[in-house]
Amino acid sequence: MQKKILSVLIALGLNCCLVSGVMAAETKTDKTSAIKSPLMDEAKKNFKPIPAKAPDFKNNPTSKDKVELGKLLFFEPRLSSSQLISCHTCHNIGLGGSDTQETSTGHKWQSGPRNSPTVYNSVFNIAQFWDGRAPDLKEQAKGPVQASVEMNNTPEMAVATLKSMPEYVEMFKKVFPKDADPVTFDNMAMAIETFEATLITPDSKFDKFLNGNDKSLNDQEKAGLKTFMDKGCVTCHGGVNMGGDAYHPFGVVAKPNAEIMAGDIGRFKVTQAKGDEFSFKAPTLRNITLTAPYFHSGKVWSLKESVEIMSDAQLGATLNEKEVSDIVAFLNAATGKMPKIEHPIFPASTDKTPKPKLD
């Protein structure tokens, strides 16, 4: 049974660059080493390296100006009604693209329902949010801006804010030249999507291994990779993103404890399909050592403990101490190179800019 799922998902994994309208980008081939090994061959069947270049979108072609506008909007606290919260608040690029909260804290200090997923490499996910309710990053970007527990804004107010600043109006005109009214909530989301697509982290030790450098992983990391594949972790955490490409019940074999589940029915809320009860999108394990706490509820802070919980819940296999340590070492080797992002300088508010509302 596990093997069957495995083979299906390997196939999915191999094609995962083609999901969500993302066009495959050039991958970097490591020419410094031509050593091959059975482990490398097996790994290449299960995973793909993070490409060196940000992917482009068929329905949202990127450009330098669009990415720059998207960066401004991603960091822009005035897109929230309080003018205190931006996309970056819960997806801090300095903190692995996430925050350090169990579940994110938003407007009026309210706690949201789920743990903030990393923005890094999120472009490679099959869909966005833990339950996949947004098909892509541009749909995702519209959610938190409007959620009452997050940025608590309305599309109308967000657009009014952007239109109140001539520099933003000019930038939208330049980026969306064919639009009669370029400053829209949709275009805001399109620009944010192209910026977020640049937030990819290639060149981890594991990526170098996948690109052919056998020496980039040490013995413990290789042992961890082998265990990760042999025990079936790769069933849900393969492909370019080591996850992010399908939904799975949590857990397949045994339910984790109630505190970790936090009463969350997951994808069932989106699809109402019986099989989707307690299902979640398998999160990417890229840069996972940077994004504690773990799971949709953020109830577990230790990566070691998380690996143990997953092997019990999803595989029904109790891993020994060495196997767990090896897997943690391997996961750490999948921490990539963060892009260099210069903090934006925003246009100044004007007399027409809506005032912050704290209540």
Added chain:
Amino acid sequence: MQKKILSVLIALGLNCCLVSGVMAAETKTDKTSAIKSPLMDEAKKNFKPIPAKAPDFKNNPTSKDKVELGKLLFFEPRLSSSQLISCHTCHNIGLGGSDTQETSTGHKWQSGPRNSPTVYNSVFNIAQFWDGRAPDLKEQAKGPVQASVEMNNTPEMAVATLKSMPEYVEMFKKVFPKDADPVTFDNMAMAIETFEATLITPDSKFDKFLNGNDKSLNDQEKAGLKTFMDKGCVTCHGGVNMGGDAYHPFGVVAKPNAEIMAGDIGRFKVTQAKGDEFSFKAPTLRNITLTAPYFHSGKVWSLKESVEIMSDAQLGATLNEKEVSDIVAFLNAATGKMPKIEHPIFPASTDKTPKPKLD
């Protein structure tokens, strides 16, 4: 009387680079123009340009590593008990070094007592905070970390957080090599001070004028500069920072309305000296068009209205429409060039890192 204050403060202004242990840094001389004018001569007596290079400190010598560590700490949300608020939250380098709140919003969504002053060019202020209660930036940096309405942390917890991450320990060791125990709350503040000293904004149109380029200001901006000096605004807003170098009662001639005063006794709370009732440090007017709302209470959103309030309250002179517009145009010409700051990538939390506390 006004002339007397004026001459005293001109003298103060000419020496303002020597305050707070800040050593004068090299200034950039514009050689492209040698045109002189009586207006330029008068301006040079009253103001000094922002230097091209960040100033250094006698008691806190700067270094590349110290600035880099200071940048990490300035942006570090884990220095707050909630792990949500950093120095940068209220001093956003993209928003003129401030926020857009009347008074800053902090821990548990509480509103603080005063408007957030800009961090840009704050190194040139005679002291820090609206009431000058911190003599320099390193003392200032310790305040908000501990304030219950801001970051709500303790020095012990901040140090425990930093010590829990080996990369921070290494950086502190490198930056403070003579210290047996380098990770301290004081050293944290020293590093932040050197980073904040790099947040200076030279090369405004007005700086170019002060450096000898007569053409860098247009006729309206020159008219504004002349009015600004003739009417006595320069009495409190001269020197390198166009303010920030002395305390003055608000107002000298007539008290502004109660909403603007917000019951704040200002520097009196610090000194208990009778003359200090309702006195505040004159804020810098550098980049003032970027940092609405205005005054210690943040009750006024329009710069034009603020100029009118100040002329009534401080000078007892009602300016006409043209004079106000000219001054606003001149102030806009004092918006400088923001430094390029790459957002830091923080060390990962470890099992020893204290968990965020939201209550």
